[in-house]
Amino acid sequence: MAKKYSCKNCGAELYFEPKSGKLHCDYCGTDYDPAEYDFTAEEALSDDDTIPQYSEEGGTGADADGQAATDESVSTDDLVVYKCPHCGAEVITSKKTVATTCVYCNRAITLTGNVKGEFRPDYVLPFEKGRDEVEKAYRALCRSSILTPRKISSESTVEKIKGMYVPYWIYSFDGKASAHIHAERVRTFISGQDEVTEISNYELFEEGTGEFVRVPADAMKAMDNEMMDTIEPFDFSKLEKFNPAYLTGFYTQQWDETAAENEPRAKSRAKDALSSELMRHIGSYTTARVTSENFAWKDQKLELVMIPVWMLYTEYKGEKYVFGMNGQTGKMMGSLPRDPMRLVEIGAAIFIIVQIILMIIRIMGVL
Ligand SMILES: [Zn+2]
Ligand SMILES: [Zn+2]
Incomplete structure (x- = not known):
């Protein structure tokens, strides 16, 4: 299920805000405890409701870059199409995606159908550091x-x-x-x-x-x-x-x-x-x-x-x-990246220090 989280007050989109640990509405400023937006009983049980699988002929022309989190080499067999709950566009993503952003409207989409069974986490450690x-x-x-x-x-x-x-x-x-x-x-x-x-x-x-x-x-x-x-x-x-x-x-x-x-x-x-x-x-x-x-x-x-x-x-x-x-x-x-010249510079500095120390010892020896 492609899901969006909307403000109960004004209907605008909510985002998780690392500093407060709340779901925040930028539009009216309301904060919500994430527990208020827990799985619904229906979501916890419902089957995946993707629209038919992506194929080259049926694609929308957009590539999956940025959709598949870190997996840069997804084959078309691993792709699937969801309807964006915000703008209605068809969003292509990897079958394994749980949360992503719509390439057209840039708003957050959560695929609650992909966190079921063996893929359902026990816990989440929330973000505390912001972008x-x-x-x-x-x-x-x-x-x-x-x-x-x-x-x-x-x-x-x-x-x-x-x-x-x-x-x-x-x-x-x-x-x-x-x-x-x-x-x-x-x-x-x-x-x-x-x-x-x-x-x-x-x-x-x-x-x-x-x-x-x-x-x-x-x-x-x-x-x-x-x-x-x-x-x-x-x-x-x-x-x-x-x-x-x-x-x-x-x-x-x-x-x-x-x-x-x-x-x-x-x-x-x-x-x-x-x-x-x-x-x-x-x-x-x-x-x-x-x-x-x-x-x-x-x-x-x-x-x-x-x-x-x-x-x-x-x-x-x-x-x-x-x-x-x-x-x-x-x-x-x-x-x-390492700069080989920095090593030479640091090496040169150490050489000079060593030379000065040796000179002092020699002078003291004469005395
Ligand atoms: Zn609001
Ligand atoms: Zn969208």
């Missing part, structure tokens, strides 16, 4: 990195800023780890005329447990895993029960990586945490290495959560760069 904060965070990131070209902030252009909810699988579980560790302690002392080195070997066995609460892993192939991991953490105490009204004005799609596919990502983070805790626990040795390790998991709980991310697309000297910003905390990540 106006994205470019500011990008400029600050440019200035903070010493290896980026000096003029990148003024010479790069921001092409597009897009607010997205990314579906995440969130895992909670208990973990138990045990490890055999070989450790050595090396002691050197003087005995009479001799310097003696004493090496003591230890075979250690350590065991420990850990409770892992809400370990996140994004469930979209198109998202760069490394970037998504680096915009963490998220404050999950602010989760809200899922309701599609939160999605108005943003883009989102159904997950396309299963919970089972993503589980190793969550588990490898838990393993790293348990391993380093065991190593910390053995105390101090000169060297220590794990010879065998064993992990066991229980009481696993799984949640599907929509996580807010601002995507920023920039261009600098003909190259395109993508950045992601945590929509809750404002933490921004992405790869900035």
Whole structure:
């Protein structure tokens, strides 16, 4: 069902406003709690009501760019046509789209039929950072990195800023780890005329447990895993029960990586945490290495959560760069271009400092 959210007071369109956490009407200024616009019983049950599938002959000529969130390579088989609830135009989008914007009237459309069954999130983490904060965070990131070209902030252009909810699988579980560790302690002392080195070997066995609460892993192939991991953490105490009204004005799609596919990502983070805790626990040795390790998991709980991310697309000297910003905390990540000349400049500065220090030492030596 292609749905719009309209003001109960004046009928104008509502948007989710990150700063207030409310659905806001720009026209009359009224704010609504998203809970007031929860799924209707009919929506929760109704089947998808798309109009017949898009084909090349029957298309409207518009392309699907901007409709399919991040999936740049959708084939026509994956496309579907909805009637825009605002202007009535036929909007072409990916079958997996949950929330998008009409290419003709630029107003928000939520496809409530696409958040059913296994695609229905348990929770949503609402946006707290607004669109106006994205470019500011990008400029600050440019200035903070010493290896980026000096003029990148003024010479790069921001092409597009897009607010997205990314579906995440969130895992909670208990973990138990045990490890055999070989450790050595090396002691050197003087005995009479001799310097003696004493090496003591230890075979250690350590065991420990850990409770892992809400370990996140994004469930979209198109998202760069490394970037998504680096915009963490998220404050999950602010989760809200899922309701599609939160999605108005943003883009989102159904997950396309299963919970089972993503589980190793969550588990490898838990393993790293348990391993380093065991190593910390053995105390101090000169060297220590794990010879065998064993992990066991229980009481696993799984949640599907929509996580807010601002995507920023920039261009600098003909190259395109993508950045992601945590929509809750404002933490921004992405790869900035590197300027090889900056390394030379920094290298030259260090060389000069070293030369000056050496000169001072020489002069002091003469004195
Ligand atoms: Zn209104
Ligand atoms: Zn429209």
